[in-house]
Amino acid sequence: MTGSIKGIERFESPGKGRGLRVTKAFKVGELLFSCPAFSHVLSVKERGYYCEFCFTRKEGLAKCGKCKKAFYCNVKCQKADWAMHKLECSAITAFGEKWCPSEMTRLVARILAKTKSQKERCVSEKILLIGEMQSHVEDVDNENREMNEGNIAELHQFYSKHLDFPDHKDLLTLFSQVACNGFTIEDDELSHLGTAVYPDVALINHSCLPSVIVTYKGTSAEIRAVQNMKPGDEVLISYIDLLYPTDDRNNRLRESYYFSCDCQECKTKSKDKKKLKLRKRSDPIEPEVVNNMVRYARKSIREFRACKNIKTPGELLEMCEHSMEEMGSVFDDSNVYMLHMVYQAMGVCLYMEDVEGAIRYGEKILKPYFQLYPPFSLNVSSIYLKMGRLYMVMDRNSVGVGLLKKALAIMEVTHGKDHLYLAELRKEIAQK
Ligand SMILES: [Zn+2]
Ligand SMILES: [Zn+2]
Ligand SMILES: [Zn+2]
Numbered sequence: 001m002t003g004s005i006k007g008i009e010r011f012e013s014p015g016k017g018r019g020l021r022v023t024k025a026f027k028v029g030e031l032l033f034s035c036p037a038f039s040h041v042l043s044v045k046e047r048g049y050y051c052e053f054c055f056t057r058k059e060g061l062a063k064c065g066k067c068k069k070a071f072y073c074n075v076k077c078q079k080a081d082w083a084m085h086k087l088e089c090s091a092i093t094a095f096g097e098k099w100c101p102s103e104m105t106r107l108v109a110r111i112l113a114k115t116k117s118q119k120e121r122c123v124s125e126k127i128l129l130i131g132e133m134q135s136h137v138e139d140v141d142n143e144n145r146e147m148n149e150g151n152i153a154e155l156h157q158f159y160s161k162h163l164d165f166p167d168h169k170d171l172l173t174l175f176s177q178v179a180c181n182g183f184t185i186e187d188d189e190l191s192h193l194g195t196a197v198y199p200d201v202a203l204i205n206h207s208c209l210p211s212v213i214v215t216y217k218g219t220s221a222e223i224r225a226v227q228n229m230k231p232g233d234e235v236l237i238s239y240i241d242l243l244y245p246t247d248d249r250n251n252r253l254r255e256s257y258y259f260s261c262d263c264q265e266c267k268t269k270s271k272d273k274k275k276l277k278l279r280k281r282s283d284p285i286e287p288e289v290v291n292n293m294v295r296y297a298r299k300s301i302r303e304f305r306a307c308k309n310i311k312t313p314g315e316l317l318e319m320c321e322h323s324m325e326e327m328g329s330v331f332d333d334s335n336v337y338m339l340h341m342v343y344q345a346m347g348v349c350l351y352m353e354d355v356e357g358a359i360r361y362g363e364k365i366l367k368p369y370f371q372l373y374p375p376f377s378l379n380v381s382s383i384y385l386k387m388g389r390l391y392m393v394m395d396r397n398s399v400g401v402g403l404l405k406k407a408l409a410i411m412e413v414t415h416g417k418d419h420l421y422l423a424e425l426r427k428e429i430a431q432k
Contacts, residue, residue: 005033010203013234015262019205020235026225028376029413032212032235033200037219039084039110040185040196041103047071050193053081055185055218067092084110087162095158105154107195108171108178112163136258140176148175180257185216188411188421190382196221207236207263208249213376215415224414226376236263243336243372243379245272248298275372277332285330293330297323297337304344313352320345334368350386355393362387366403381410385425397432404429 007026013019026032042052050057051073061071064078067089072078078085087109092099101109140148152171155163165171181202185194198221201214211227212235223235240252246269250260265271276294278285300323307316320341331338342364349357365383373380388403408425415421 005200008033008235013205016205016259018203020200020203022229022233022235023231025231026229028225028228029416030225031416032223032225034217034220034222035198035200037196037221038199039107039114040194040219041084041106041110042194043103043192046193051077052085053077055193055216057187064089066090084113087113087159091158091161099158101154101158102151103195104175104178104182105151105158107182107197108151108174109155109159109163111174111178111197112165116164136176136180139258140172141255144176144179145172148172148179151175183214183221185219186378188382188415188425189385190378194219201237204235204237206239206253206257206259206261207234208238208240208242208246208261208265209236209263209374210238211236213237213378213414215378215419217419222416224416226374226413241379242374242377243275243339243369245269245275245336271372274334275336277335279328279330279332289330293327294337297327297331297340300327301337301340304341313348316348317345320348333364334371336368336372339365339368339372346386355390359387359390359394362390376410376413378410378414381407381414384410389428392428392432401429401432 007022007024008020009023011019011021013021022032040055042050042055047069048061048071050071051061052070053072054077056073058073061073062075062078064070064072064085069092070078070081070085070089072081088099088106149172152168152175155165155171166174178197182195182197183201184192185196187193193216196219201221201223204212204223209227211225211229211233212223213226214221214223214237216222223237229235239257240249242249244252246266250266253259253261260266276290278290300319304316304319304323307319311319324338324341324345327335327338327341342361346358346361346365349355349361362383366387369377369380369383384403384407388400388407391397391400391403404425408422408429411419411422411425
């Protein structure tokens with residue numbers, strides 16, 4: 001670890017390699033540790049809403065006078081960010097509309113700039129940690145390899161003025177390291193704000209029954225217990241969305257992180273039956289019919305993802321409705337594949353500012369989400385928040401407040417009682 005953290009130590013986790021475990025007891029909601037970002041980058045779509053340096057959200061941020069694309073709380077934040085922003089400032093102006101590196105490329109450019117300047121000072125422990133992050137470069141499949149090659153091309157195109165690059169092989173390693181170990185910073189409704197690397201958090205292994213959860217305060221990651229932990233317990237987070245059944249979770253883990261999970265839930269599959277609940281029919285449904293429908297569902301999910309940025313909102317809604325109708329002959333409304341499509345449809349409605357439509361879809365999600373996710377889940381708190389706020393917009397305040405209070409109860413554990421999001425939420429509740 002970058003330093004010693006009280007109550008936490010590194011150890012060799014059987015079958016998993018390095019990991020973290022606690023040396024003292026932690027209660028649900030207790031902070032294990034907080035970790036500043038080694039490097040972070042704000043999403044292009046959030047420019048102007050959040051400070052590029054500290055990720056504070058507020059009105060009236062001050063613009064970078066040169067590129068007019070980066071925004072800051074004040075001169076102090078701007079000065080502190082310059083070592084990173086200067087990698088992009090002049091290029092943004094020079095390339096204009098054609099400036100379009102991926103968020104991954106932007107983050108890697110920052111890591112390269114930072115490790116360079118730290119090496120100049122002296123050998124930093126943090127560089128070693130970045131070097132230590134697992135890369136699995138030999139496991140990378142064609143699709144991921146192509147993406148990494150694309151990112152390297154962008155790096156040369158947009159950042160060559162300010163950076164000396166290591167050779168191609170080392171760059172490939174760095175990109176796969178960051179792909180496996182990068183964290184998405186999200187807000188209270190799980191909107192994507194940016195990407196960052198946290199060397200200490202990258203040491204935490206995965207479980208589908210996580211003992212801790214990661215949330216963000218500004219650009220720092222905070223790790224809190226979501227289960228009571230006793231000395232010797234491993235610190236475990238979930239790398240993936242836990243809604244889906246065991247096979248889907250493990251496919252996802254293999255595709256993105258190159259391992260399969262052997263946690264208790266993956267062994268017993270205790271929630272799979274509920275997650276794949278079938279429609280009640282007088283005649284029993286043949287296993288083959290179910291299997292075919294699962295295949296259809298997975299294909300629909302992939303197709304929707306591929307079309308998300310191409311098709312119109314109307315066409316996307318139609319895709320959701322069509323696949324729900326198909327699946328509805330076999331699957332119950334609470335089946336996770338149905339829920340996946342309902343959630344996407346809700347997202348499309350939100351995008352179109354169709355509040356009533358979003359509420360109609362959201363209502364179908366609330367109860368099954370609560371039943372299928374672990375007790376302290378950001379997926380559950382964020383749906384309560386979204387729905388609560390939508391009901392407030394419709395002046396249905398008592399329903400809205402009820403949902404916001406449910407979100408608050410989860411977030412007191414996941415975010416800590418003094419987080420800014422909770423202060424804002426208490427204010428929203430008090431106003432009505
Ligand atoms: Zn700031
Ligand atoms: Zn600038
Ligand atoms: Zn598992």
